[in-house]
Amino acid sequence: MSEQPGVVLAWRELAQRYHDASCALERELQERHGLGMSEFEVIDRLAGAAECQLRMQELGEQVHLSQSALSRAVARLERGGLVCRALCEQDRRGVFVTLTEEGRRRQEAARPTQRAVLTQILASG
Amino acid sequence: MSEQPGVVLAWRELAQRYHDASCALERELQERHGLGMSEFEVIDRLAGAAECQLRMQELGEQVHLSQSALSRAVARLERGGLVCRALCEQDRRGVFVTLTEEGRRRQEAARPTQRAVLTQILASG
DNA sequence: GTGCATTAGATGCATGCGCACATAGTTTCC
DNA sequence: GGAAACTATGTGCGCATGCATCTAATGCAC
Secondary structure (H helix, E strand, O other), X not given: OOOOOHXXXXXXXXXXXXXXXXXXXXXXXXHHHOOOHHHHHXXXXXXXXXXXXXXXXXXXXXXXXXXXXXXXHHHHHHHOOOEEEEEOOOOOOOEEEEEOHHHHHHHHHHHHHHHHHHHHHHHOO | OOXXXXXXXXXXXXXXXXXXXXXXHHHHHHHHHOOOHHHHHHHHHHHXXXXXXXXXXXXXXXXXXXXXHHHHHXXXXXXXXXXXXXXXXXXXXXXXXXXXXXXXXXXXXXXXXXXXXHHHXXXXX
8 A cells, every 4th residue: 555656646647637538528528418428529629620621630630539440430420410521632632621600609519518518627626 | 708707717728738648648558557547547546545445435435426427347357357355244244345466566557657647647737 | 035225246238548540741862 | 544542531440428217225204
């Protein structure tokens, strides 16, 4: 039963805060807007991009998802009509993901929820 | 394309740090010791407990896992011979989880890896 | 004691994830 | 210009997770 060094305590606190916040976010976004955390993060990043459009790869750099998880998250959003995919004509391997009108609405509707949850959880640390 | 308020930026940084650390931990613990992060966390908490023994419920309060995920993590560890389960005689609904000798060895072997990874990742933030 | 609410833990199920691999398009080098 | 290496993305698969639910044991009321 030795003393835990500072780095382990810091890690435990980091993990605690992350879990508190991500669980609260997941729950609230799901209940009030029918969005998972990953899905919201994708449309939130798109909403912050020029013309609400990004390449898959650029999205992948911003979002904490593996390439395959991102591919499926975008597929779910596309099925739901929140984004659409378009081939990139310059590099035909590439895919542009664009927020639809509906996607933009949903993102704007969900954003206050995200901020409220984060403010409440992260402030109480 | 509005400015992100501080709380969102704080959240993104928190998530980034958590992901960096948890991915590195997961990878190193798996490669060098055949342990998942959840599994290591369970045996690490047990190693820090009196007589290396805790009730499932106490374990659940310390570990960031749902009750069902914990139940399965302990089941995996039991199959691997790192912990054993024992009925609690006072309250026969309860289950004591105890670290075995082998479990203790594995935890002690993996602890330096955990600390090294955390030191490296958390320091570089 | 008998019945009912509560608690501890396990399990069926659906889902999202990462890994490895497949596919298609592009660049490089000769 | 053709083969080989590289890049961007999608997909099969196995696994861990959370939710809801199940079972067993305890406690409480009467």
